[in-house]
Amino acid sequence: MWQKYFKVVKIVPGRVVIPGHGTVDFSNENLPLELIKELYENDLPYLDITPEGKEVIYNIKPPVPTPEKKQPGVVSTPGEIPLKDKPDYRISQEKEKTFTKNPSPVKRKRRKSKKIPDNNE
Amino acid sequence: MDFTDINKNLPNGENMGGIAQKVYFGFWADVQSWPTKPSSPADIEENGVLTGSVEMKAGKRMFEMYITDDTGEFNVESVGEVDGKSYVLHLNLFHPGMQKKILGFMNAAKNDNLFFIVTDAEGQMYLMGDAMRPAVYQGAPDGGGTGRETAARKGMSAEFTYKTGNVYVYEGTVPLTEATSA
Numbered sequence: 273m274w275q276k277y278f279k280v281v282k283i284v285p286g287r288v289v290i291p292g293h294g295t296v297d298f299s300n301e302n303l304p305l306e307l308i309k310e311l312y313e314n315d316l317p318y319l320d321i322t323p324e325g326k327e328v329i330y331n332i333k334p335p336v337p338t339p340e341k342k343q344p345g346v347v348s349t350p351g352e353i354p355l356k357d358k359p360d361y362r363i364s365q366e367k368e369k370t371f372t373k374n375p376s377p378v379k380r381k382r383r384k385s386k387k388i389p390d391n392n393e
Numbered sequence: 394m395d396f397t398d399i400n401k402n403l404p405n406g407e408n409m410g411g412i413a414q415k416v417y418f419g420f421w422a423d424v425q426s427w428p429t430k431p432s433s434p435a436d437i438e439e440n441g442v443l444t445g446s447v448e449m450k451a452g453k454r455m456f457e458m459y460i461t462d463d464t465g466e467f468n469v470e471s472v473g474e475v476d477g478k479s480y481v482l483h484l485n486l487f488h489p490g491m492q493k494k495i496l497g498f499m500n501a502a503k504n505d506n507l508f509f510i511v512t513d514a515e516g517q518m519y520l521m522g523d524a525m526r527p528a529v530y531q532g533a534p535d536g537g538g539t540g541r542e543t544a545a546r547k548g549m550s551a552e553f554t555y556k557t558g559n560v561y562v563y564e565g566t567v568p569l570t571e572a573t574s575a
């Protein structure tokens with residue numbers, strides 16, 4: 273029962289002589305939970321708590337992933353899609369860049385080809 | 394550190410002599426780390442106690458030995474000259490019978506480095522051994538063997554000593570199971 277909430281560390285589960293408590297056999301799964309909790313709270317080095325023990329005994333819930341924070345200095349104007357909700361185009365843009373012949377952002381001016389005068393005109 | 398008053402302090406009126414019928418021991422070389430001695434104690438009580446526990450190397454452990462009641466003794470001997478005083482701690486014990494285990498222990502222990510943890514009648518423990526010095530076999534002051542008469546007590550006695558600058562109470566744990574790496 274107690275092994276759901278606490279686990280033995282640093283030693284193979286077995287007998288340990290503990291001042292004030294006598295010999296405690298940590299291979300016994302029926303040890304009173306109150307005793308284990310007391311030993312853990314008294315910093316017995318051979319006990320660690322499980323995530324389930326944290327939640328059930330100490331009411332410590334596992335951390336919930338926090339939503340992404342806005343970058344400082346970037347303010348969205350009314351009507352604009354909030355930054356975090358904007359679709360991420362970066363990958364597709366990257367792909368486009370890869371397949372563009374001229375990756376330079378500066379657009380080259382097209383040379384005007386000299387018009388060959390049409391003799392018929 | 395300041396001195397404080399030292400009054401009569403016998404919780405529940407208890408002050409029985411002798412030691413418990415079990416002593417704990419191990420090879421000195423198998424110890425990973427030792428409890429620490431007081432470095433800057435706040436008071437004299439703190440100056441008489443070790444902090445932490447004996448921790449064994451992975452795969453090694455401490456053991457217990459049964460001793461006949463009223464045969465075990467933990468003795469603090471003061472030694473040295475003026476300005477050079479220290480202590481020798483003595484553990485005397487008698488294990489009944491001459492079984493293979495106790496003979497094998499004596500064979501291994503007589504020339505090896507050990508440590509002991511001794512418990513007094515009130516449950517207070519004392520460690521014999523530290524990072525610098527082990528407990529070593531000194532001999533068998535109460536003899537060993539079959540005895541002469543049929544009414545004699547057959548068994549092995551032993552004395553172990555440990556030299557130390559100070560005497561401390563051990564408040565750590567005694568795991569009687571193998572240490573693991575994690």
